[in-house]
Amino acid sequence: MNKDMMLGSEAVALGVKLSRPKVVSAYPITPQTHIIERLSEMVDSGELDASFIRVESELSAISAVLGASQAGVRAFTATSSHGLALMHEVLHWIAGSRLPVVLVNANRAIGSPWNIWTDQTDSMSQRDLGWMQVYCETAQEALDTVLQAFYVAEKVLLPIMVMIDGFILSHTLEEVIIPSQKQADAFLPIYEPEYFLDVDNPLSFGNAAKGDVFYYLREDMQHSMEASFGVIREAHNKFDEIFGRKYDIVERYYLDDAEIVFVIAGALTGTIRVAVDKLRALGIKAGLLKIRYFRPFPSDIVKNLLKSKEHVVVLNRSVSFGSAGQLAQEIKNALYYEPSKPKIYDYILSLGGKDVFVEDVVNLAKNVGNLKTSKILWRE
Amino acid sequence: MDFREVTNIEYMNQGDFACPGCGAGLSMRHALKVLGDNTVIVMPASCWSIISGVFPTAALQVPLMHVPFATAAAVASGVKNAFRKKGQEDVNVVCWAGDGGTFDIGLQALSGAAERKEDIIYVCYDNEAYMNTGIQRSSATPPGAWTTTTPTGNPLIYEKKDMFNIVVSHNPAYVATSTIAYPDDFYQKFEKAKNAKGFRFIHLLSACPPGWRIDSKDSVKAMRLAVESGVFVLMEKEQGKPVKVTYKPKGLVPVREYLLFQGRYKHLNEDTVNEIQIMINEHLMSLGLL
Amino acid sequence: MESVDYQNVISDKDIRRFPISITTTEVNLTGSWRFYKPVFKEKISPCSVGCPANTNIPKYIHYLLKNDMDKAAEILRRENPFPATCGRVCPHFCQSKCNRKDYDGAVEIKQIERFVGDYALKVPPKKVKVLSNKKVAIVGGGPAGLSCAYFLALSGYRVDVFEKERFLGGLLVYGIPDYRLPKEIPIKEIENILEVGNINVNVGVNVNREKIEELKKEYNAVFVALGLSIDKVPGDVVVDNKRVFSGYELLKEIKVNGNVYLDGDSISVLGGGNVAFDIARSIRRLGKDVNIICMETLETSPAFEDEKKEAIEEGIKVIDSRFLQDLEFRGDGLHLQLRGVDKVLDNYEPVLNDYIEGIDTDILIVAIGRKREESILGTEGVFFGGDFYNGAKTVIEAIASGKKVAFEIVAKLEGKEFKLMNDDDQFFRSTDDFDEYKVIPFERINLNYFSEQEPIKLSKLAANERVNNFNEVVQKPSLEKILREAKRCFSCGVCNECKTCWFFCPDMCIDVHEGVNFDYSFCKGCGVCSEECPRGVIEMVEDK
Structure with missing residues (x-):
């Protein structure tokens, strides 16, 4: 087995290369830069047979990817934070066009003030686009998820945004098992879309649609999201068969008998794992539910896993001002119809890269009896 | 031009939603006659977003994708690179944008694509305002013109943006201005653009009867008078060659004649008309036409 | 939406998933937007x-x-x-x-x-069958008579033509020299006229007033186009065919024989019209010195400009503004006494001045015009035309006259009223x-x-x-x-299929083939076709 130490960003670039996209377009932004630097090198050296379009903005990067995908090839872009925000209009357009684009977002806070460190406000702000969203914990997961993302997107016919936390995943060296191209090719079929820009079968894409038509096009996006869990499981099973690594829509850690459950998405999961270990050593029945797929949100799975728990502490890394942490909203939503439900705490764990120490989380669990469920909880 | 020699093949369907006498519909019809069916159109928000028909009908017989307002040149870059990777290098990838999508919101993407020498043809059909949204001023609106956002006339200091030279400054393969009122000029320039490789830009003046407040029958006449009065100069620039004026009006028609038959200029007084005439004269002198 | 049959090309599931347009906008009948519509109207150049x-x-x-x-x-x-x-x-x-x-x-x-x-x-034109029992007699086989015969024959009437000479054609065959009109040209055209059929030719028949009365009884209509058959001769001059000749007769002889014998080398021609120039130029071609004496100035003389110019190029001397006052036989020749002319009045009377000059010449040819046989003019119940009726005019005027009479006769025989297509312009065509x-x-x-x-x-x-x-x-x-x-040619008012309308139609609603056809299902009525038509054959008319 071929292993190497690499940054999370480099793992992403490797996953992209193994997916064989034909067009990559990107605009640099910290902390996404290593991804596109590596891809540029791969394209220039001929390692990756793709066009790399070095555009003048993220708006153009996502636009070029829109064009390439509509022309019928696999297309990829990566960005972060302000860049993702600048892409917003086109992100909608890609989803409405039902194009299986894959985008990696290195999560980063959005100003003002300037801040390059990680939080998930950028991607959470884009949750309603019709894009699927996956949050990764490790470099290996990031690499593997890129491959899975193309597989799922091309079957569901919706684009996927893959999140890696800025710096704590993008810029951190980890050991990564490097899949072979042969394995990747066995997993990810050649991309052959049914409808694309084709001079031999001239179609018009995106002509104005009246309300009744527009309505059922949007309805189908929701149906596709709902039906995508089957495709995701199929992808995970096939991935396990070929690569021998198991993935799920959510991940459980000491969850089955847990009384206090932490819910989190992204790379801080690792910190929480350590905290759970410490709490277990102290005899406190703590557990962890890691959310991989935030869109579609696996409400049924979450409901079944959490309905009989006593305390659920949702560790948000973003906030919807005036409402709640976006992750907490989803958890509450999933459990709403249950007759008996756990106490759900909406905790804003970190924004703009504010450090999270294991002790903070341990103390939080110890103190869980004093927490309030009625409002957003902020750290002291 | 002998119109009998123009191909009878049409690449546009009847029943499009262009207003009667629309210069943009007519321009597309003939552009496609030159470009042929090995062509893909990328279309940002513009009148053509509506002209092209309502889902699931289409007015074009070539592939077309609608794209967000600011993105045409970038999307086309992606399309062209995809075709290249598929081994279809010869497909004409054409942006078909209005003046708003070119002079204003699409300028950055256009500049990027031009600078990267993307192998695409960018056509701007310029009807000199945001017509599809109801005649609001753009940076292509000429001085003096009435629009709904310049109800007393576009201030004279707002000179129409010089798109031709902006694009020329990127040193692309081919840049031209034209209008369908000059069929020879139009066909030759589209032919040149089609045969050149690299970034190509054609700026078409395109009459808008409702927006210019003219009778629909005078659509072609208006485009012609714009050229004959020196308001719009037919030019081209091939890479490595100097700028060339491709049509010199025999005797310049006073700008008054062009302006005052259009409702959008009818509020202009004699002094303003004279000032506009001076502006035009200065421009023509700079081109060696006066 | 319901009316679009898209399911042949895309599944119901896919049409509800992808924003793809796969059918044509031809479901939108944009012709309903129209307030004015273009119509094709050919007009008059x-x-x-x-x-x-x-x-x-x-x-x-x-x-x-x-x-x-x-x-x-x-x-x-x-x-x-x-x-x-x-x-x-x-x-x-x-x-x-x-x-x-x-x-x-x-x-x-x-x-x-x-x-x-x-x-x-x-x-040759197509043969036409006889469509009527009615018969028409045409007296005079010149351009007017033959034109009339041609149009009557085309209309299906039987025609008998009576011509006094041995050949049809009148002036065309006998009066215009070969260097202007080679004789085989009108002869072939006459043959072609006869190819239509229905025309019976009688040559060598002299028709006088009595004969016309007979024809009136025998035929349903009679057309008299005898032309101008009598030479005008000034005052006391006598055509003796030795020293004094008729220009017209000489032209005829040259036309028939290719030559004529004239006893002398210096020839004077009297007259300023085409016949004078024609005979002068013909005689010049036979190697003689020729001058022309006319009352008008050279510029105002009635001959065609080309005739005058070419005559002078050929070395013919024009002695203009001169009136032949006296003619004197001197030895083998003639002495002509000429008076200066200030101007010529509308009735062809000269206003003389005091200038007098004498010139010697061998032969004088008189070509000051011809007149008709007045005795026939009074005949009632016949149609007149050509030079006989209109005076000395051009060939085309004779042809036009014969044509109009033909249709007047057709109208009369069919019990209809003959109408010009436009009275102010005296406009008439055989075909509408x-x-x-x-x-x-x-x-x-x-x-x-x-x-x-x-x-x-x-x-x-x-x-x-x-x-x-x-x-x-x-x-x-x-x-x-x-x-x-x-x-x-601007082709004023007449479509020449230039396709300008087709080119500028934004809605692809024009087909140009034997005129302009409009697709009113989609025509939005913009009017660009009408405005841009170089020649005015498309009109916009109110619609609905």
């Missing part, structure tokens, strides 16, 4: 008003350019059975009305007509081939579709190449030149 026969000149030029010579010839001959003749001798009034005149010079219609006319020589009587003025021509180009120059034999023979002076123009000239 000024040249065809100028032409006494109202020939549809733009139309035959159109078919010439389309390389459909048969059709061009057919259209030309619809109004004039003598196009090859007229292409040589007609003064082409049409050209003086040409809209192009004020732009870069009138179109050389004459040369184009000659070209198409020469082609027509080889293509226009939609609206409206003469297209220069202002209606869309000059944006034309560029200035000089008319073609005629190619003529040089004077020294022509003075010793009767070869045609004006050389046959090349096809290339003719087509170049034909392309100059």
Whole structure:
């Protein structure tokens, strides 16, 4: 087995290369830069047979990817934070066009003030686009998820945004098992879309649609999201068969008998794992539910896993001002119809890269009896 | 031009939603006659977003994708690179944008694509305002013109943006201005653009009867008078060659004649008309036409 | 939406998933937006008003350019059975009305007509069956009589033509020298007229007043077109055919024999019209010194300008503003006493001045005009036409006169009223081939579709190449030149399928084929076609 130490960003670039996209377009932004630097090198050296379009903005990067995908090839872009925000209009357009684009977002806070460190406000702000969203914990997961993302997107016919936390995943060296191209090719079929820009079968894409038509096009996006869990499981099973690594829509850690459950998405999961270990050593029945797929949100799975728990502490890394942490909203939503439900705490764990120490989380669990469920909880 | 020699093949369907006498519909019809069916159109928000028909009908017989307002040149870059990777290098990838999508919101993407020498043809059909949204001023609106956002006339200091030279400054393969009122000029320039490789830009003046407040029958006449009065100069620039004026009006028609038959200029007084005439004269002198 | 049959090409599931347009906008019948609609209306070109026969000149030029010579010839001959003749001798009034005149010079219609006319020589018109028992007698086989016979025969009537000479053709065959009109041209055109059928020819028949009365009983209609049969001769001059000759008779002799014997080398011709110049130039070709004596100044004399110019080039001396006051036989020759003329009045009376000059000459040829046989004029119940009725006019006027009478006769025989198509312009065509009587003025021509180009120059034999023979002076123009000239035609009011309307139709609603056809299902009524039409054949009319 071929292993190497690499940054999370480099793992992403490797996953992209193994997916064989034909067009990559990107605009640099910290902390996404290593991804596109590596891809540029791969394209220039001929390692990756793709066009790399070095555009003048993220708006153009996502636009070029829109064009390439509509022309019928696999297309990829990566960005972060302000860049993702600048892409917003086109992100909608890609989803409405039902194009299986894959985008990696290195999560980063959005100003003002300037801040390059990680939080998930950028991607959470884009949750309603019709894009699927996956949050990764490790470099290996990031690499593997890129491959899975193309597989799922091309079957569901919706684009996927893959999140890696800025710096704590993008810029951190980890050991990564490097899949072979042969394995990747066995997993990810050649991309052959049914409808694309084709001079031999001239179609018009995106002509104005009246309300009744527009309505059922949007309805189908929701149906596709709902039906995508089957495709995701199929992808995970096939991935396990070929690569021998198991993935799920959510991940459980000491969850089955847990009384206090932490819910989190992204790379801080690792910190929480350590905290759970410490709490277990102290005899406190703590557990962890890691959310991989935030869109579609696996409400049924979450409901079944959490309905009989006593305390659920949702560790948000973003906030919807005036409402709640976006992750907490989803958890509450999933459990709403249950007759008996756990106490759900909406905790804003970190924004703009504010450090999270294991002790903070341990103390939080110890103190869980004093927490309030009625409002957003902020750290002291 | 002998119109009998123009191909009878049409690449546009009847029943499009262009207003009667629309210069943009007519321009597309003939552009496609030159470009042929090995062509893909990328279309940002513009009148053509509506002209092209309502889902699931289409007015074009070539592939077309609608794209967000600011993105045409970038999307086309992606399309062209995809075709290249598929081994279809010869497909004409054409942006078909209005003046708003070119002079204003699409300028950055256009500049990027031009600078990267993307192998695409960018056509701007310029009807000199945001017509599809109801005649609001753009940076292509000429001085003096009435629009709904310049109800007393576009201030004279707002000179129409010089798109031709902006694009020329990127040193692309081919840049031209034209209008369908000059069929020879139009066909030759589209032919040149089609045969050149690299970034190509054609700026078409395109009459808008409702927006210019003219009778629909005078659509072609208006485009012609714009050229004959020196308001719009037919030019081209091939890479490595100097700028060339491709049509010199025999005797310049006073700008008054062009302006005052259009409702959008009818509020202009004699002094303003004279000032506009001076502006035009200065421009023509700079081109060696006066 | 419901009406679109998209399911043939895309599944119901996919059409609800992808924002793809796969059917055509042709479901939108945009014709319903229209308030005005274009209609195709061919009108009248000024040249065809100028032409006494109202020939549809733009139309035959159109078919010439389309390389459909048969059709061009057919259209030309619809109004004039003598196009090859007229292409040589007609003064082409049409050209003086040409809209192009004020732009870069009138179109050389004459040369184009000659070209198409020469082609027509080889293509006889179609035979027409007799459609009526009624018969018409035509007295006089010149251009007016033959034109009348032609149009009656085309209308299915039987015609008997009575001609006093041995051959048909009158002036065309006997009166115009070969260097202007080779005799085989009108002869072939007459043969073609007879090809229509229904025409019975009687030559060598002298018709007088009594004979006309007989014909009136025997025929349903009688047309008299005897031309001008009597020479005018000044005062006491006597044509003795030794020293004094009739110009017309000499021309006839030269036409028939190719030569004439005149006892002398110095010849004077009296008269300023075409006959005077024709005989002078003919005699010059026989090696004589010739001068012309006329009352008018050279500029105001009634002969065609080309005739005068060419005569002078050929060495003929014109003694103008002179009146023959006296003639004296001196030895073998003549002494002519001439008076100066200040001006000539409308009734051809000269205003003399005091100037007197005498010239000696061997022979005097009188060519001051001809007059009709007045005794026949009073006959009631017959139709008159041609020079006999109208006085000395051009060939085309005689043809037009014969044509009009033919249709007057047809109307009478069918119990209908004969009507001109326009009274002010005295306009009449054998075929109603226009939609609206409206003469297209220069202002209606869309000059944006034309560029200035000089008319073609005629190619003529040089004077020294022509003075010793009767070869045609004006050389046959090349096809290339003719087509170049034909392309100059504005085609005023007549569609020449230029396709300008088609090109500028934003809605692809125009088909140009034998005129302009509109697709009213989709035409939005913008009116660009009408505005841009270079020649005014599309009108916008209110719709709904």
